[in-house]
Amino acid sequence: MKKVVVLGAGYAGLKTVVELQKQCRGEVEITLVDENSYHYEATDLHEVASGNLSASKITFPITDVLDPKMTTLLLDHVEKVNEAEKTVELAHHQPLKYDYCVFALGFVSETFGIKGAEENSLPMTSVKEAEAIHAHIIDRMKDYQQSQNPADLKIVICGAGFTGIELAGALADARPRFAKLAGVTPDKVTIDIIDASKRLLPMFNDDLAEYGVNLLKKLDINVITEALIQEIKPGTVLYKGANDEDGAPLHEIKGNTIIWTTGVSGSPVVAESGLQQRRGRVMDSGHLTAPQDDKLYMVGDVAAVMPPDGKRPYPTTAQIALSMANYVAKDIAARVKGTSRPGAYTYKSLGTVASVGNTRAFGEASGHSFKGYPASVLKKMIMNKSLMELGGFKELFAKGRFDLYH
Ligand SMILES: Cc1cc2nc3c(=O)[nH]c(=O)nc-3n(C[C@H](O)[C@H](O)[C@H](O)COP(=O)(O)OP(=O)(O)OC[C@H]3O[C@@H](n4cnc5c(N)ncnc54)[C@H](O)[C@@H]3O)c2cc1C
Numbered sequence: 001m002k003k004v005v006v007l008g009a010g011y012a013g014l015k016t017v018v019e020l021q022k023q024c025r026g027e028v029e030i031t032l033v034d035e036n037s038y039h040y041e042a043t044d045l046h047e048v049a050s051g052n053l054s055a056s057k058i059t060f061p062i063t064d065v066l067d068p069k070m071t072t073l074l075l076d077h078v079e080k081v082n083e084a085e086k087t088v089e090l091a092h093h094q095p096l097k098y099d100y101c102v103f104a105l106g107f108v109s110e111t112f113g114i115k116g117a118e119e120n121s122l123p124m125t126s127v128k129e130a131e132a133i134h135a136h137i138i139d140r141m142k143d144y145q146q147s148q149n150p151a152d153l154k155i156v157i158c159g160a161g162f163t164g165i166e167l168a169g170a171l172a173d174a175r176p177r178f179a180k181l182a183g184v185t186p187d188k189v190t191i192d193i194i195d196a197s198k199r200l201l202p203m204f205n206d207d208l209a210e211y212g213v214n215l216l217k218k219l220d221i222n223v224i225t226e227a228l229i230q231e232i233k234p235g236t237v238l239y240k241g242a243n244d245e246d247g248a249p250l251h252e253i254k255g256n257t258i259i260w261t262t263g264v265s266g267s268p269v270v271a272e273s274g275l276q277q278r279r280g281r282v283m284d285s286g287h288l289t290a291p292q293d294d295k296l297y298m299v300g301d302v303a304a305v306m307p308p309d310g311k312r313p314y315p316t317t318a319q320i321a322l323s324m325a326n327y328v329a330k331d332i333a334a335r336v337k338g339t340s341r342p343g344a345y346t347y348k349s350l351g352t353v354a355s356v357g358n359t360r361a362f363g364e365a366s367g368h369s370f371k372g373y374p375a376s377v378l379k380k381m382i383m384n385k386s387l388m389e390l391g392g393f394k395e396l397f398a399k400g401r402f403d404l405y406h
Pocket of ligand 1: 007008009010011012013033034035036039040041042043044045046076077078079104105106107124125162163166267269299300301302316317318319320321353354
């Protein structure tokens with residue numbers, strides 16, 4: 001029986017397992033490795049960071065969707081894949097041998113080497129980190145009662161990409177709760193979001209991007225663009241304006257909560273494994289396999305797939321991670337059964353919707369633009385669809401977003 005080792009139980013890894021369990025019953029032995037016993041919906045991390053949802057609402061036990069006759073879950077930290085020996089090295093178990101390996105270890109925060117970013121700001125790439133952000137904000141708000149230091153009431157988000165904007169919206173919803181803890185009116189709790197670009201949200205057309213930015217401004221979120229972050233000191237973001245002369249004094253934004261959402265790169269295990277990569281991503285060579293090893297599949301945020309006419313790879317999203325997983329399961333099933341393999345992997349986006357808090361969103365799907373409350377319903381439907389694909393009805397009914405009427 002062929003041994004399939006799947007690394008990571010996020011969107012890409014868990015979906016691959018769910019599909020292999022359907023398509024290769026009795027034909028493969030699967031070992032799934034993750035450092036957590038739960039799957040988490042990474043697309044909802046900002047809801048945990050803001051405290052609008054508890055971690056239990058965006059997670060479910062991985063074993064809920066495993067068939068114990070086919071799949072073993074190993075809780076461990078993956079250190080490295082040795083493609084020459086076809087083994088995976090783990091922190092606490094013996095190396096695992098594989099016939100096929102699916103590498104789906106997701107993303108980490110990217111600081112681009114900016115001084116002080118790692119030490120003095122809070123990343124948001126896992127449930128633990130999202131919970132740490134929420135706990136930090138709560139502590140600052142409570143501290144304010146004693147300190148009366150205005151910096152305790154200031155939240156600064158570095159990076160106004162999709163993640164930063166969704167986080168800003170969720171924090172705006174939570175602002176009255178934070179203000180109550182600090183004993184102030186909500187307008188005293190400030191949210192700044194800062195980005196190097198002039199034109200935010202490049203994944204949307206001009207109209208939608210402008211709508212999104214205006215939505216933030218209406219929620220009293222201070223949007224600062226063309227700001228090149230130079231350094232993060234404790235409680236201070238230092239940046240250079242795009243048009244500032246060289247040597248001009250840097251601008252400062254004070255805030256005792258600084259959150260880092262400027263971007264992500266693929267898992268550092270990609271580089272550890274000696275794979276050809278850029279920012280932790282391996283360029284697809286057709287069947288989503290690594291160029292050096294056609295038994296090693298790179299799926300989700302560790303893969304870079306070029307659109308046919310594109311200059312830049314598709315953005316890494318949960319949507320493309322699920323689509324890659326479907327493809328990889330089909331390809332492995334064909335190889336195991338000796339039937340003809342599918343053609344090279346292709347992707348068609350179903351659209352993108354960004355939420356700005358619980359009842360507001362904007363985006364496009366099937367060629368149509370959506371704004372405001374209808375877009376927020378669509379966003380929740382999209383999240384429910386992905387939950388259904390991974391966890392079936394059980395997780396959909398337990399964790400789905402059905403708070404559609406307000
Ligand atoms: C706040 C936020 C909002 C987002 N919104 C959207 C959205 O609306 N739509 C969309 O399509 N995408 C969205 N994304 C992007 C999306 O979440 C990612 O593209 C997606 O999670 C990638 O899936 P993945 O399976 O590659 O990795 P992940 O979902 O990150 O899963 C990786 C898994 O690997 C495990 N792991 C990692 N390293 C190790 C290790 N060394 N050893 C063992 N286990 C390990 C982790 O525990 C995790 O279970 C959002 C992301 C964020 C942060």
